[in-house]
Amino acid sequence: MAHPNHWTSNGGRPIGGRTIVFDLDGVIADASHRQHFLAAERFSDKDWDGFFNACVDDPVIEPGHRLVGSISDDFCVVILTARIHETREKTVAWLSANDVRHDWLILRGHRQGGPSTEWKREQLELLQEAGADIELALDDDPRNIVMLRDSGLAAMYVHSGYYDDRDDGVEFR
Numbered sequence: 001m002a003h004p005n006h007w008t009s010n011g012g013r014p015i016g017g018r019t020i021v022f023d024l025d026g027v028i029a030d031a032s033h034r035q036h037f038l039a040a041e042r043f044s045d046k047d048w049d050g051f052f053n054a055c056v057d058d059p060v061i062e063p064g065h066r067l068v069g070s071i072s073d074d075f076c077v078v079i080l081t082a083r084i085h086e087t088r089e090k091t092v093a094w095l096s097a098n099d100v101r102h103d104w105l106i107l108r109g110h111r112q113g114g115p116s117t118e119w120k121r122e123q124l125e126l127l128q129e130a131g132a133d134i135e136l137a138l139d140d141d142p143r144n145i146v147m148l149r150d151s152g153l154a155a156m157y158v159h160s161g162y163y164d165d166r167d168d169g170v171e172f173r
């Protein structure tokens with residue numbers, strides 16, 4: 001199946017088969033130094049450009065980096081991130097510079113605002129339609145963990161602390 005053109009291959013492995021999906025920020029990339037760009041309460045007041053452009057300076061999160069690097073070649077590794085497509089070049093360079101194991105990178109479309117959860121749900125469905133058997137997905141946003149589990153997928157929560165001060169009323173076990 002043809003894949004959406006905002007999906008970026010790393011190495012030419014086809015989509016499909018046993019698949020593990022990793023979020024990027026807060027799981028593999030340490031975005032804590034740029035969270036201050038999002039301090040404004042109102043969504044439209046947040047400095048999204050500043051937030052995304054600073055991604056080049058992210059350190060790796062060592063446990064996440066080692067974990068993704070330990071995934072066997074039996075699995076297709078997909079990095080599914082709500083970073084906007086404008087960061088594609090920076091993100092690809094960062095993944096390469098830090099030798100992050102992955103087969104596909106999925107970035108959000110151009111200037112799509114709003115919470116990432118619905119968008120991620122759609123991408124996961126597209127992955128499944130393309131033949132991906134998603135055995136596990138890891139994310140640091142509690143809303144995405146709820147969405148994953150509601151979708152019948154095995155989800156692993158990674159605590160980044162980025163969402164600790166948000167009162168979304170989201171709880172999960």
Ligand SMILES: [Mg+2]
Nearest residue numbers: 023025026140
């Ligand atoms: Mg994240």
